[in-house]
Amino acid sequence: MRTPREVPTGGDPDLAVVAAGFADPRRIRVLMALADGRALPAGxxxxxxxxxxxxxxxxxxRLRDQGLVTAEQHGRHRYYRLSTPDVEGVLEALARLAPREPITSLRQHTRAHALRSGRTCYQHLAGHLGVHLFRALLDRRWVVGGNGLHHPDTDDRLSAPGHAIDYRLTPEGAGALSDWGVPQRLLRVDTTLRYCTDWTEQAHHLAGPHGSALATFLFEQGWIARGTTPRSVTIxxxxxxxxxxLCGSPAGMDRAGYPA
Structure with a gap:
Protein backbone atom coordinates (compact mmCIF):
# COMPACT_ATOMS: atom_id res chain seq x y z
CA MET A 1 0.00 0.00 0.00
CA ARG A 2 1.34 3.44 -0.92
CA THR A 3 0.58 6.55 1.14
CA PRO A 4 -0.06 9.89 -0.65
CA ARG A 5 3.41 11.10 0.38
CA GLU A 6 5.19 8.31 -1.47
CA VAL A 7 5.19 9.57 -5.04
CA PRO A 8 6.76 7.03 -7.39
CA THR A 9 9.65 8.10 -9.61
CA GLY A 10 9.65 7.85 -13.39
CA GLY A 11 6.15 9.11 -14.12
CA ASP A 12 3.41 11.55 -13.26
CA PRO A 13 1.43 11.04 -10.03
CA ASP A 14 -1.67 8.90 -10.63
CA LEU A 15 -4.11 11.39 -9.15
CA ALA A 16 -7.17 9.36 -10.17
CA VAL A 17 -6.24 6.52 -7.81
CA VAL A 18 -6.23 8.79 -4.76
CA ALA A 19 -9.12 10.96 -5.97
CA ALA A 20 -11.36 7.88 -6.15
CA GLY A 21 -11.21 7.71 -2.36
CA PHE A 22 -12.94 11.09 -2.15
CA ALA A 23 -15.54 10.29 -4.81
CA ASP A 24 -18.10 8.59 -2.56
CA PRO A 25 -20.09 10.65 -0.01
CA ARG A 26 -19.93 7.81 2.52
CA ARG A 27 -16.13 7.72 2.36
CA ILE A 28 -16.03 11.51 2.62
CA ARG A 29 -18.03 11.26 5.87
CA VAL A 30 -15.52 8.70 7.18
CA LEU A 31 -12.58 10.97 6.35
CA MET A 32 -14.30 13.98 7.88
CA ALA A 33 -14.95 12.01 11.08
CA LEU A 34 -11.22 11.25 11.30
CA ALA A 35 -10.05 14.75 10.40
CA ASP A 36 -9.64 15.94 13.99
CA GLY A 37 -6.68 13.58 14.45
CA ARG A 38 -8.40 10.90 16.52
CA ALA A 39 -8.42 7.17 15.81
CA LEU A 40 -11.96 5.75 15.71
CA PRO A 41 -13.35 2.20 15.54
CA ALA A 42 -15.28 0.89 12.57
CA GLY A 43 -18.59 0.95 14.47
CA ARG A 62 -10.82 0.85 -0.06
CA LEU A 63 -9.47 3.84 1.87
CA ARG A 64 -6.58 1.77 3.22
CA ASP A 65 -5.70 0.49 -0.26
CA GLN A 66 -5.62 4.09 -1.51
CA GLY A 67 -3.31 5.12 1.31
CA LEU A 68 -5.78 7.54 2.90
CA VAL A 69 -6.25 5.81 6.27
CA THR A 70 -4.23 3.45 8.42
CA ALA A 71 -5.44 0.86 10.96
CA GLU A 72 -4.04 0.01 14.37
CA GLN A 73 -5.03 -2.83 16.67
CA HIS A 74 -5.95 -2.09 20.31
CA GLY A 75 -7.05 -5.23 22.11
CA ARG A 76 -9.89 -6.83 20.19
CA HIS A 77 -10.71 -3.67 18.27
CA ARG A 78 -9.17 -2.04 15.22
CA TYR A 79 -8.99 1.75 15.12
CA TYR A 80 -8.60 3.89 12.03
CA ARG A 81 -6.97 7.26 11.53
CA LEU A 82 -5.91 9.46 8.60
CA SER A 83 -2.60 8.31 7.15
CA THR A 84 -1.14 11.83 6.94
CA PRO A 85 -2.17 15.47 7.59
CA ASP A 86 -2.15 15.89 3.79
CA VAL A 87 -5.50 14.07 3.68
CA GLU A 88 -7.07 16.74 5.87
CA GLY A 89 -5.51 19.35 3.59
CA VAL A 90 -7.31 17.79 0.63
CA LEU A 91 -10.60 17.87 2.54
CA GLU A 92 -10.15 21.57 3.31
CA ALA A 93 -9.29 22.33 -0.33
CA LEU A 94 -12.32 20.38 -1.56
CA ALA A 95 -14.51 22.30 0.88
CA ARG A 96 -13.33 25.51 -0.77
CA LEU A 97 -14.20 24.24 -4.27
CA ALA A 98 -17.38 22.31 -3.56
CA PRO A 99 -20.89 23.78 -3.90
CA ARG A 100 -22.84 24.07 -0.68
CA GLU A 101 -25.46 21.39 -0.07
CA PRO A 102 -28.94 22.73 0.69
CA ILE A 103 -29.72 22.33 4.40
CA THR A 104 -32.99 20.43 4.60
CA SER A 105 -32.99 19.18 8.19
CA LEU A 106 -32.30 20.35 11.71
CA ARG A 107 -29.45 17.83 11.98
CA GLN A 108 -27.71 19.29 8.91
CA HIS A 109 -28.18 22.81 10.26
CA THR A 110 -26.72 21.80 13.63
CA ARG A 111 -23.66 20.16 12.05
CA ALA A 112 -22.95 23.11 9.75
CA HIS A 113 -23.40 25.55 12.64
CA ALA A 114 -21.06 23.54 14.88
CA LEU A 115 -18.28 23.43 12.28
CA ARG A 116 -18.49 27.12 11.58
CA SER A 117 -18.47 27.96 15.30
CA GLY A 118 -15.29 26.05 16.11
CA ARG A 119 -13.43 23.09 14.64
CA THR A 120 -10.00 21.56 14.30
CA CYS A 121 -7.91 22.08 11.17
CA TYR A 122 -4.54 20.29 10.95
CA GLN A 123 -4.86 19.88 14.76
CA HIS A 124 -5.11 23.64 15.33
CA LEU A 125 -8.25 25.70 15.89
CA ALA A 126 -10.38 27.04 13.05
CA GLY A 127 -13.83 28.46 12.53
CA HIS A 128 -15.23 31.38 14.49
CA LEU A 129 -13.32 30.39 17.63
CA GLY A 130 -9.94 30.01 15.89
CA VAL A 131 -10.27 33.29 14.00
CA HIS A 132 -11.28 35.18 17.14
CA LEU A 133 -8.36 33.78 19.16
CA PHE A 134 -5.93 34.90 16.47
CA ARG A 135 -7.61 38.32 16.41
CA ALA A 136 -6.96 38.55 20.18
CA LEU A 137 -3.25 37.79 19.68
CA LEU A 138 -3.08 40.62 17.14
CA ASP A 139 -5.04 43.07 19.29
CA ARG A 140 -2.69 42.45 22.22
CA ARG A 141 0.36 42.90 19.95
CA TRP A 142 1.55 39.41 20.81
CA VAL A 143 1.64 38.85 17.06
CA VAL A 144 2.37 41.56 14.47
CA GLY A 145 2.62 41.78 10.68
CA GLY A 146 -0.99 41.78 9.51
CA ASN A 147 -4.57 42.46 10.51
CA GLY A 148 -6.01 38.93 10.42
CA LEU A 149 -8.10 39.62 7.34
CA HIS A 150 -8.25 37.73 4.06
CA HIS A 151 -6.63 39.65 1.20
CA PRO A 152 -8.08 38.32 -2.08
CA ASP A 153 -5.80 40.58 -4.17
CA THR A 154 -2.71 38.66 -2.95
CA ASP A 155 -1.61 35.03 -2.87
CA ASP A 156 -3.92 34.54 0.10
CA ARG A 157 -6.17 31.67 -0.91
CA LEU A 158 -9.28 30.61 0.97
CA SER A 159 -9.08 27.30 2.86
CA ALA A 160 -5.33 27.01 2.42
CA PRO A 161 -2.09 27.66 4.30
CA GLY A 162 -1.21 31.32 3.88
CA HIS A 163 2.01 32.81 2.48
CA ALA A 164 1.12 36.42 1.70
CA ILE A 165 1.35 37.85 5.24
CA ASP A 166 4.54 37.80 7.36
CA TYR A 167 3.15 37.33 10.86
CA ARG A 168 5.79 37.44 13.62
CA LEU A 169 5.92 36.79 17.33
CA THR A 170 6.74 39.72 19.64
CA PRO A 171 8.62 39.51 22.99
CA GLU A 172 5.29 40.00 24.81
CA GLY A 173 3.73 37.27 22.71
CA ALA A 174 6.60 34.88 23.41
CA GLY A 175 6.16 35.39 27.15
CA ALA A 176 2.40 34.98 27.00
CA LEU A 177 2.50 31.85 24.85
CA SER A 178 5.17 30.39 27.11
CA ASP A 179 2.69 30.74 29.98
CA TRP A 180 0.15 28.98 27.77
CA GLY A 181 2.39 25.95 27.37
CA VAL A 182 3.86 26.59 23.92
CA PRO A 183 7.33 24.92 23.85
CA GLN A 184 10.29 27.27 24.32
CA ARG A 185 11.88 26.11 21.06
CA LEU A 186 8.99 27.77 19.20
CA LEU A 187 9.20 31.08 21.03
CA ARG A 188 12.10 32.88 19.40
CA VAL A 189 11.20 36.55 18.96
CA ASP A 190 10.48 37.47 15.33
CA THR A 191 9.69 33.84 14.54
CA THR A 192 7.54 33.71 11.40
CA LEU A 193 4.14 32.21 12.21
CA ARG A 194 2.11 30.00 9.93
CA TYR A 195 -1.54 30.76 9.33
CA CYS A 196 -4.49 29.53 7.31
CA THR A 197 -7.27 31.48 5.62
CA ASP A 198 -10.41 30.10 7.20
CA TRP A 199 -12.93 28.97 4.57
CA THR A 200 -16.03 29.67 6.69
CA GLU A 201 -14.90 32.97 8.22
CA GLN A 202 -12.68 34.21 5.33
CA ALA A 203 -10.14 35.49 7.84
CA HIS A 204 -6.90 34.12 9.30
CA HIS A 205 -6.39 31.65 12.11
CA LEU A 206 -3.09 30.56 13.68
CA ALA A 207 -1.65 27.38 12.16
CA GLY A 208 1.54 25.32 12.23
CA PRO A 209 3.27 24.16 15.42
CA HIS A 210 2.26 27.30 17.34
CA GLY A 211 -1.41 26.78 16.51
CA SER A 212 -1.22 23.09 17.40
CA ALA A 213 0.52 23.81 20.71
CA LEU A 214 -2.07 26.44 21.62
CA ALA A 215 -4.96 24.09 20.79
CA THR A 216 -3.34 21.30 22.81
CA PHE A 217 -3.01 23.62 25.81
CA LEU A 218 -6.68 24.67 25.63
CA PHE A 219 -7.82 21.03 25.41
CA GLU A 220 -5.56 19.97 28.30
CA GLN A 221 -6.81 22.82 30.48
CA GLY A 222 -10.38 21.78 29.76
CA TRP A 223 -11.24 25.24 28.39
CA ILE A 224 -12.45 23.74 25.14
CA ALA A 225 -13.82 20.29 24.32
CA ARG A 226 -14.63 18.23 21.26
CA GLY A 227 -18.25 18.48 20.20
CA THR A 228 -20.55 15.69 19.09
CA THR A 229 -20.10 16.70 15.44
CA PRO A 230 -16.77 15.37 14.09
CA ARG A 231 -14.04 18.07 14.18
CA SER A 232 -16.27 20.49 16.09
CA VAL A 233 -14.99 22.28 19.20
CA THR A 234 -16.99 24.02 21.93
CA ILE A 235 -16.07 26.32 24.82
CA LEU A 246 -8.16 36.81 26.61
CA CYS A 247 -10.63 37.77 23.91
CA GLY A 248 -13.04 40.13 25.62
CA SER A 249 -16.09 38.13 24.57
CA PRO A 250 -15.33 35.12 22.34
CA ALA A 251 -16.61 36.85 19.22
CA GLY A 252 -20.18 36.96 20.45
CA MET A 253 -20.29 33.21 21.05
CA ASP A 254 -23.19 31.93 23.12
CA ARG A 255 -22.94 29.47 26.00
CA ALA A 256 -22.86 26.49 23.62
CA GLY A 257 -19.87 27.95 21.78
CA TYR A 258 -21.88 29.10 18.77
CA PRO A 259 -21.88 32.59 17.28
CA ALA A 260 -24.64 34.59 18.90
Whole structure:
Protein backbone atom coordinates (compact mmCIF):
# COMPACT_ATOMS: atom_id res chain seq x y z
CA MET A 1 0.00 0.00 0.00
CA ARG A 2 1.34 3.44 -0.92
CA THR A 3 0.58 6.55 1.14
CA PRO A 4 -0.06 9.89 -0.65
CA ARG A 5 3.41 11.10 0.38
CA GLU A 6 5.19 8.31 -1.47
CA VAL A 7 5.19 9.57 -5.04
CA PRO A 8 6.76 7.03 -7.39
CA THR A 9 9.65 8.10 -9.61
CA GLY A 10 9.65 7.85 -13.39
CA GLY A 11 6.15 9.11 -14.12
CA ASP A 12 3.41 11.55 -13.26
CA PRO A 13 1.43 11.04 -10.03
CA ASP A 14 -1.67 8.90 -10.63
CA LEU A 15 -4.11 11.39 -9.15
CA ALA A 16 -7.17 9.36 -10.17
CA VAL A 17 -6.24 6.52 -7.81
CA VAL A 18 -6.23 8.79 -4.76
CA ALA A 19 -9.12 10.96 -5.97
CA ALA A 20 -11.36 7.88 -6.15
CA GLY A 21 -11.21 7.71 -2.36
CA PHE A 22 -12.94 11.09 -2.15
CA ALA A 23 -15.54 10.29 -4.81
CA ASP A 24 -18.10 8.59 -2.56
CA PRO A 25 -20.09 10.65 -0.01
CA ARG A 26 -19.93 7.81 2.52
CA ARG A 27 -16.13 7.72 2.36
CA ILE A 28 -16.03 11.51 2.62
CA ARG A 29 -18.03 11.26 5.87
CA VAL A 30 -15.52 8.70 7.18
CA LEU A 31 -12.58 10.97 6.35
CA MET A 32 -14.30 13.98 7.88
CA ALA A 33 -14.95 12.01 11.08
CA LEU A 34 -11.22 11.25 11.30
CA ALA A 35 -10.05 14.75 10.40
CA ASP A 36 -9.64 15.94 13.99
CA GLY A 37 -6.68 13.58 14.45
CA ARG A 38 -8.40 10.90 16.52
CA ALA A 39 -8.42 7.17 15.81
CA LEU A 40 -11.96 5.75 15.71
CA PRO A 41 -13.35 2.20 15.54
CA ALA A 42 -15.28 0.89 12.57
CA GLY A 43 -18.59 0.95 14.47
CA UNK A 44 -18.34 4.68 15.13
CA UNK A 45 -17.35 5.31 11.50
CA UNK A 46 -20.31 3.24 10.27
CA UNK A 47 -22.62 5.48 12.30
CA UNK A 48 -21.00 8.61 10.87
CA UNK A 49 -21.28 7.30 7.31
CA UNK A 50 -24.81 6.03 7.82
CA UNK A 51 -24.05 2.49 6.64
CA UNK A 52 -24.00 -1.05 8.04
CA UNK A 53 -20.99 -2.75 9.61
CA UNK A 54 -20.38 -4.90 6.53
CA UNK A 55 -20.57 -1.89 4.21
CA UNK A 56 -18.18 0.25 6.29
CA UNK A 57 -15.68 -2.62 6.19
CA UNK A 58 -15.60 -2.39 2.39
CA UNK A 59 -15.17 1.40 2.45
CA UNK A 60 -12.37 1.25 5.02
CA UNK A 61 -10.59 -1.41 3.00
CA ARG A 62 -10.82 0.85 -0.06
CA LEU A 63 -9.47 3.84 1.87
CA ARG A 64 -6.58 1.77 3.22
CA ASP A 65 -5.70 0.49 -0.26
CA GLN A 66 -5.62 4.09 -1.51
CA GLY A 67 -3.31 5.12 1.31
CA LEU A 68 -5.78 7.54 2.90
CA VAL A 69 -6.25 5.81 6.27
CA THR A 70 -4.23 3.45 8.42
CA ALA A 71 -5.44 0.86 10.96
CA GLU A 72 -4.04 0.01 14.37
CA GLN A 73 -5.03 -2.83 16.67
CA HIS A 74 -5.95 -2.09 20.31
CA GLY A 75 -7.05 -5.23 22.11
CA ARG A 76 -9.89 -6.83 20.19
CA HIS A 77 -10.71 -3.67 18.27
CA ARG A 78 -9.17 -2.04 15.22
CA TYR A 79 -8.99 1.75 15.12
CA TYR A 80 -8.60 3.89 12.03
CA ARG A 81 -6.97 7.26 11.53
CA LEU A 82 -5.91 9.46 8.60
CA SER A 83 -2.60 8.31 7.15
CA THR A 84 -1.14 11.83 6.94
CA PRO A 85 -2.17 15.47 7.59
CA ASP A 86 -2.15 15.89 3.79
CA VAL A 87 -5.50 14.07 3.68
CA GLU A 88 -7.07 16.74 5.87
CA GLY A 89 -5.51 19.35 3.59
CA VAL A 90 -7.31 17.79 0.63
CA LEU A 91 -10.60 17.87 2.54
CA GLU A 92 -10.15 21.57 3.31
CA ALA A 93 -9.29 22.33 -0.33
CA LEU A 94 -12.32 20.38 -1.56
CA ALA A 95 -14.51 22.30 0.88
CA ARG A 96 -13.33 25.51 -0.77
CA LEU A 97 -14.20 24.24 -4.27
CA ALA A 98 -17.38 22.31 -3.56
CA PRO A 99 -20.89 23.78 -3.90
CA ARG A 100 -22.84 24.07 -0.68
CA GLU A 101 -25.46 21.39 -0.07
CA PRO A 102 -28.94 22.73 0.69
CA ILE A 103 -29.72 22.33 4.40
CA THR A 104 -32.99 20.43 4.60
CA SER A 105 -32.99 19.18 8.19
CA LEU A 106 -32.30 20.35 11.71
CA ARG A 107 -29.45 17.83 11.98
CA GLN A 108 -27.71 19.29 8.91
CA HIS A 109 -28.18 22.81 10.26
CA THR A 110 -26.72 21.80 13.63
CA ARG A 111 -23.66 20.16 12.05
CA ALA A 112 -22.95 23.11 9.75
CA HIS A 113 -23.40 25.55 12.64
CA ALA A 114 -21.06 23.54 14.88
CA LEU A 115 -18.28 23.43 12.28
CA ARG A 116 -18.49 27.12 11.58
CA SER A 117 -18.47 27.96 15.30
CA GLY A 118 -15.29 26.05 16.11
CA ARG A 119 -13.43 23.09 14.64
CA THR A 120 -10.00 21.56 14.30
CA CYS A 121 -7.91 22.08 11.17
CA TYR A 122 -4.54 20.29 10.95
CA GLN A 123 -4.86 19.88 14.76
CA HIS A 124 -5.11 23.64 15.33
CA LEU A 125 -8.25 25.70 15.89
CA ALA A 126 -10.38 27.04 13.05
CA GLY A 127 -13.83 28.46 12.53
CA HIS A 128 -15.23 31.38 14.49
CA LEU A 129 -13.32 30.39 17.63
CA GLY A 130 -9.94 30.01 15.89
CA VAL A 131 -10.27 33.29 14.00
CA HIS A 132 -11.28 35.18 17.14
CA LEU A 133 -8.36 33.78 19.16
CA PHE A 134 -5.93 34.90 16.47
CA ARG A 135 -7.61 38.32 16.41
CA ALA A 136 -6.96 38.55 20.18
CA LEU A 137 -3.25 37.79 19.68
CA LEU A 138 -3.08 40.62 17.14
CA ASP A 139 -5.04 43.07 19.29
CA ARG A 140 -2.69 42.45 22.22
CA ARG A 141 0.36 42.90 19.95
CA TRP A 142 1.55 39.41 20.81
CA VAL A 143 1.64 38.85 17.06
CA VAL A 144 2.37 41.56 14.47
CA GLY A 145 2.62 41.78 10.68
CA GLY A 146 -0.99 41.78 9.51
CA ASN A 147 -4.57 42.46 10.51
CA GLY A 148 -6.01 38.93 10.42
CA LEU A 149 -8.10 39.62 7.34
CA HIS A 150 -8.25 37.73 4.06
CA HIS A 151 -6.63 39.65 1.20
CA PRO A 152 -8.08 38.32 -2.08
CA ASP A 153 -5.80 40.58 -4.17
CA THR A 154 -2.71 38.66 -2.95
CA ASP A 155 -1.61 35.03 -2.87
CA ASP A 156 -3.92 34.54 0.10
CA ARG A 157 -6.17 31.67 -0.91
CA LEU A 158 -9.28 30.61 0.97
CA SER A 159 -9.08 27.30 2.86
CA ALA A 160 -5.33 27.01 2.42
CA PRO A 161 -2.09 27.66 4.30
CA GLY A 162 -1.21 31.32 3.88
CA HIS A 163 2.01 32.81 2.48
CA ALA A 164 1.12 36.42 1.70
CA ILE A 165 1.35 37.85 5.24
CA ASP A 166 4.54 37.80 7.36
CA TYR A 167 3.15 37.33 10.86
CA ARG A 168 5.79 37.44 13.62
CA LEU A 169 5.92 36.79 17.33
CA THR A 170 6.74 39.72 19.64
CA PRO A 171 8.62 39.51 22.99
CA GLU A 172 5.29 40.00 24.81
CA GLY A 173 3.73 37.27 22.71
CA ALA A 174 6.60 34.88 23.41
CA GLY A 175 6.16 35.39 27.15
CA ALA A 176 2.40 34.98 27.00
CA LEU A 177 2.50 31.85 24.85
CA SER A 178 5.17 30.39 27.11
CA ASP A 179 2.69 30.74 29.98
CA TRP A 180 0.15 28.98 27.77
CA GLY A 181 2.39 25.95 27.37
CA VAL A 182 3.86 26.59 23.92
CA PRO A 183 7.33 24.92 23.85
CA GLN A 184 10.29 27.27 24.32
CA ARG A 185 11.88 26.11 21.06
CA LEU A 186 8.99 27.77 19.20
CA LEU A 187 9.20 31.08 21.03
CA ARG A 188 12.10 32.88 19.40
CA VAL A 189 11.20 36.55 18.96
CA ASP A 190 10.48 37.47 15.33
CA THR A 191 9.69 33.84 14.54
CA THR A 192 7.54 33.71 11.40
CA LEU A 193 4.14 32.21 12.21
CA ARG A 194 2.11 30.00 9.93
CA TYR A 195 -1.54 30.76 9.33
CA CYS A 196 -4.49 29.53 7.31
CA THR A 197 -7.27 31.48 5.62
CA ASP A 198 -10.41 30.10 7.20
CA TRP A 199 -12.93 28.97 4.57
CA THR A 200 -16.03 29.67 6.69
CA GLU A 201 -14.90 32.97 8.22
CA GLN A 202 -12.68 34.21 5.33
CA ALA A 203 -10.14 35.49 7.84
CA HIS A 204 -6.90 34.12 9.30
CA HIS A 205 -6.39 31.65 12.11
CA LEU A 206 -3.09 30.56 13.68
CA ALA A 207 -1.65 27.38 12.16
CA GLY A 208 1.54 25.32 12.23
CA PRO A 209 3.27 24.16 15.42
CA HIS A 210 2.26 27.30 17.34
CA GLY A 211 -1.41 26.78 16.51
CA SER A 212 -1.22 23.09 17.40
CA ALA A 213 0.52 23.81 20.71
CA LEU A 214 -2.07 26.44 21.62
CA ALA A 215 -4.96 24.09 20.79
CA THR A 216 -3.34 21.30 22.81
CA PHE A 217 -3.01 23.62 25.81
CA LEU A 218 -6.68 24.67 25.63
CA PHE A 219 -7.82 21.03 25.41
CA GLU A 220 -5.56 19.97 28.30
CA GLN A 221 -6.81 22.82 30.48
CA GLY A 222 -10.38 21.78 29.76
CA TRP A 223 -11.24 25.24 28.39
CA ILE A 224 -12.45 23.74 25.14
CA ALA A 225 -13.82 20.29 24.32
CA ARG A 226 -14.63 18.23 21.26
CA GLY A 227 -18.25 18.48 20.20
CA THR A 228 -20.55 15.69 19.09
CA THR A 229 -20.10 16.70 15.44
CA PRO A 230 -16.77 15.37 14.09
CA ARG A 231 -14.04 18.07 14.18
CA SER A 232 -16.27 20.49 16.09
CA VAL A 233 -14.99 22.28 19.20
CA THR A 234 -16.99 24.02 21.93
CA ILE A 235 -16.07 26.32 24.82
CA UNK A 236 -16.60 24.71 28.24
CA UNK A 237 -18.15 26.39 31.26
CA UNK A 238 -14.79 26.37 33.05
CA UNK A 239 -12.99 27.72 29.99
CA UNK A 240 -15.35 30.58 29.23
CA UNK A 241 -14.00 33.01 31.92
CA UNK A 242 -10.42 32.44 30.73
CA UNK A 243 -11.29 32.97 27.07
CA UNK A 244 -13.38 36.00 28.01
CA UNK A 245 -10.30 37.54 29.66
CA LEU A 246 -8.16 36.81 26.61
CA CYS A 247 -10.63 37.77 23.91
CA GLY A 248 -13.04 40.13 25.62
CA SER A 249 -16.09 38.13 24.57
CA PRO A 250 -15.33 35.12 22.34
CA ALA A 251 -16.61 36.85 19.22
CA GLY A 252 -20.18 36.96 20.45
CA MET A 253 -20.29 33.21 21.05
CA ASP A 254 -23.19 31.93 23.12
CA ARG A 255 -22.94 29.47 26.00
CA ALA A 256 -22.86 26.49 23.62
CA GLY A 257 -19.87 27.95 21.78
CA TYR A 258 -21.88 29.10 18.77
CA PRO A 259 -21.88 32.59 17.28
CA ALA A 260 -24.64 34.59 18.90
Missing amino acids: RLAAEAGVSASTISNHLS TESGRPHLDR
